[in-house]
Amino acid sequence: MIEFDELPIKAPLPETASTLLQLDNLKTYYPIRKGLLARTKGYVKAVDGVSLDIREGETLGLVGESGCGKSTIGRTILRLEESTGGAIRYRGENITSYPIAKMRPLRTEMQMIFQDPFSSLNPWMRVKDILKEPMLAHGKATNATAEAEVDRLLDAVGIPRSYKDRFAHEFSGGQRQRIGIARALSLNPKFIVCDEPVSALDVSIQAQVLNLLKELQKELGLTYLFIAHGLGAVKYISTRIAVMYLGKVVEIGTRDEIFRSPKHPYTRVLLNAYPVPNPHLRGREKIVVQGDVPSPANPPSGCRFHTRCPFVQERCRVEEPMLAAEGSGGHAAACHFAL
Amino acid sequence: MNDLLEVDGIETVFRTERGEVTSVDGVSFRLKAGETLGIVGESGCGKSVTSLSIMRLLGKNGSIRKGEIRLNGRSITGLAESAMRRIRGSEVSMIFQDPMTSLNPVYTIGSQLTESIALHLKLKGKEARKHAVDMLRKVGISRPEEIMNEYPHKLSGGMRQRVMIAIALSCKPKLLIADEPTTALDVTIQAQILDLMKKLREETGTAIMLITHDLGVVAEMADRVIVMYAGQVVEEADVFTLFDKPLHPYTIGLMGSIPHLDADDEEALSSIPGTVPPLQNMPPGCRFHTRCPLANEKCAAERPPLMELAPGHQVRCWAAQSDIGSAAPYAALNLETRGATT
Numbered sequence: 001m002i003e004f005d006e007l008p009i010k011a012p013l014p015e016t017a018s019t020l021l022q023l024d025n026l027k028t029y030y031p032i033r034k035g036l037l038a039r040t041k042g043y044v045k046a047v048d049g050v051s052l053d054i055r056e057g058e059t060l061g062l063v064g065e066s067g068c069g070k071s072t073i074g075r076t077i078l079r080l081e082e083s084t085g086g087a088i089r090y091r092g093e094n095i096t097s098y099p100i101a102k103m104r105p106l107r108t109e110m111q112m113i114f115q116d117p118f119s120s121l122n123p124w125m126r127v128k129d130i131l132k133e134p135m136l137a138h139g140k141a142t143n144a145t146a147e148a149e150v151d152r153l154l155d156a157v158g159i160p161r162s163y164k165d166r167f168a169h170e171f172s173g174g175q176r177q178r179i180g181i182a183r184a185l186s187l188n189p190k191f192i193v194c195d196e197p198v199s200a201l202d203v204s205i206q207a208q209v210l211n212l213l214k215e216l217q218k219e220l221g222l223t224y225l226f227i228a229h230g231l232g233a234v235k236y237i238s239t240r241i242a243v244m245y246l247g248k249v250v251e252i253g254t255r256d257e258i259f260r261s262p263k264h265p266y267t268r269v270l271l272n273a274y275p276v277p278n279p280h281l282r283g284r285e286k287i288v289v290q291g292d293v294p295s296p297a298n299p300p301s302g303c304r305f306h307t308r309c310p311f312v313q314e315r316c317r318v319e320e321p322m323l324a325a326e327g328s329g330g331h332a333a334a335c336h337f338a339l
Numbered sequence: 340m341n342d343l344l345e346v347d348g349i350e351t352v353f354r355t356e357r358g359e360v361t362s363v364d365g366v367s368f369r370l371k372a373g374e375t376l377g378i379v380g381e382s383g384c385g386k387s388v389t390s391l392s393i394m395r396l397l398g399k400n401g402s403i404r405k406g407e408i409r410l411n412g413r414s415i416t417g418l419a420e421s422a423m424r425r426i427r428g429s430e431v432s433m434i435f436q437d438p439m440t441s442l443n444p445v446y447t448i449g450s451q452l453t454e455s456i457a458l459h460l461k462l463k464g465k466e467a468r469k470h471a472v473d474m475l476r477k478v479g480i481s482r483p484e485e486i487m488n489e490y491p492h493k494l495s496g497g498m499r500q501r502v503m504i505a506i507a508l509s510c511k512p513k514l515l516i517a518d519e520p521t522t523a524l525d526v527t528i529q530a531q532i533l534d535l536m537k538k539l540r541e542e543t544g545t546a547i548m549l550i551t552h553d554l555g556v557v558a559e560m561a562d563r564v565i566v567m568y569a570g571q572v573v574e575e576a577d578v579f580t581l582f583d584k585p586l587h588p589y590t591i592g593l594m595g596s597i598p599h600l601d602a603d604d605e606e607a608l609s610s611i612p613g614t615v616p617p618l619q620n621m622p623p624g625c626r627f628h629t630r631c632p633l634a635n636e637k638c639a640a641e642r643p644p645l646m647e648l649a650p651g652h653q654v655r656c657w658a659a660q661s662d663i664g665s666a667a668p669y670a671a672l673n674l675e676t677r678g679a680t681t
Contacts, residue, residue: 015472065526175614175615202552203597205609207596208610208611209596210608235598260599270527273525275529275530275533275553276599279561286534288531289527290531292495292497
C-alpha cells in the first residue's frame, strides 16, 4: 500500500448549497510493476493533487492532452478507479472510501457517458434491454413499468420508439451515443461524467449530440463534468473550464475568462495551437511549443510545464507554482509568472 | 503545361459479400505542381479511397472501374503493378493517420528510412545512411544518429509522424498524399507537424493532397478544397471562397457544426439532421436530399451534376444553381437547421 501523503486537510470550504461535488487534493497513482515478483518500481501519477468544485447545474469542462489525467479524474469520482489520496465529497459527504454497498445508491445519482459508442453498448442486447437494465438492477422499475420509461428515454434523446427492439450494431455512431446518453439518464441522475462523448463522432453528428446534451441539462437540471481534448466542444458546452497538464490543474476559470484572458502559458499555447476554421487567420502569430509531454511517471521538477514553456525562468525549474485556492471561486493559474 | 495530377471521373468499387459497393463515384480534380489541395468530408465519404486509388493500394477486392488518373500527363490507371511500385515512394508518397501502426515495429527507424532511399535513389551504405540522417534532421528530430538505431516503439506519436514524413519525403516526391496526418495527435503536437509540413512544402515545392475531416486544418493549410459527400465531390473552390461563401447546403451545414472558439453566442450549433446513407443503398437524385432542408422534388428525382457557378467554384446542387450569387436561401437554411436533432 502506498503512503498517503495527504496534506493536512484545510478548514473545509464553506458548504454553499451550490457545491455538488468537491475534490480535495485528489490523487490517483497507478503502480508500475516490473520483474519476476512484479514489485512496484514506481508510480504513474495520473492525477496528482487536484482540488476542484463542481457546482449544481453547471458544466465544468476538463481539457488537456492525452495522458494529462482528465479521464482518470472522471473515473475516480465514480469510483471506477480507487484514489490514492485526497477526498471526494458529494453533497458535502466524503465518499472517497464508501464501501460498495454504501456507494450503490449513490450510483443512481452519478452516471457516465463514454467516449466510444461502439464498445460501450453490449452488442447482444436490444436497445430496450440496455435501457431497462439499470432501472431493474436498482429496483427503480419493474419489468412492466420499465417499458414506459424506455419510451420516455428514447423520446428524450430523439430515437424513434419503434427502434427499441433493435440491436446496437444496427445504429450509427451518433445514434449509439444517443442510446448511451439515454442509458445514463435512465436512473434520473443529478451528475454525469461525460468522457469525450463526441470525440469519436463526425463533425455534423457532434453538433447534434452537443445540442442534445445542452437541451437535456436545461430540462433536467443536470450537472456535467465534461472531459474533452477538443476546445471547440468544451467552449460550446461549459460554464467553467479547468485546464490540466501532467496530472495537475494549471488553470481554472469561467469559460470567458479561459478563452478571453488565459493566464497560464499552457492554456495560451493550447488555444493558440488549435487550428481555426478561417483561412484569413492563417498568418496569425503562433506559439508552437517544442517537444512532447513528459512522462507522468517521472514529471519534471518545479513547474511541470517548464520543459516546454516559451516563457520559462530559472525559478520555474525549482519551485512548483501553486494554483491559488479555488474556494474563492475566482480565475486561478498555477504559474509564477501568470498573466 | 500539364497539371501534376489529373483525376478524371474515377469510379472505385469494392467487392463485398453483399455485392459490389461503389465507394468513389465519378470523382475528378486537378492538382498543380506545388499546390496544396484539401479533401474534406466525413467518415465513409470516399476521401481516403480516392487517395488509395491514386496510389493503387486498393487490396484484392478493390478496383478502379472507370476513369483515368494521369501523373505528369502520363496515364497510370493501366500501369502494371511493377511500374506502380516505381512510382510509389518516389513520385508519389503517402503518410497515414496512425503513426503507431504505419511503421514496422521489428525494423529500426534507420532501416525503414534507407529502404526507399536505396530502392529509388540508388544510394548505398554510408551514402544512404547519410541521406537518412539528413532527412531526420530536416523533420526536426534531435539526435538523428541515435534515432536511426531505435525501434518505433521507443518514439512518441509526434516523433513517429515526423519519421513517416521523413520517409515520405526522402525521395523528393512531386506529390505527397497526407491522409489525416494529424488526427491521432494532440493539439500541440498537431501544430508542430502542420508547421513542419508548411516549412517542407516551401523548401521542396512538393504538392500536397491533404485529406482530413477537420475544417480547421484545411483552413490552415490548403490552397484549394474539395468537399466530398457519399462518394462524390459536392463542392470545389479555393480555400477563401469556400470558407467565405460556401454554396452547397452540406458544406454550409458542416461549417455551422463547428463550435468556433471566437464565437460568443449561446445559440445551439446548427447540425445536419440524420446520417450519411449507406453506400449499398444510395437515394435516387441528389445523395444529400434526404438530409437537406432545401430539397424539393427535383432533388429527389434527378441527380445534379457538378456545375461551375463562378470561375473555379463548382457545386453539385440544384438549389444553388437557381440562385447564383444570392445568399438569401442559405440564410434561411441556417435557421432551419438550427437545433435539429434527429
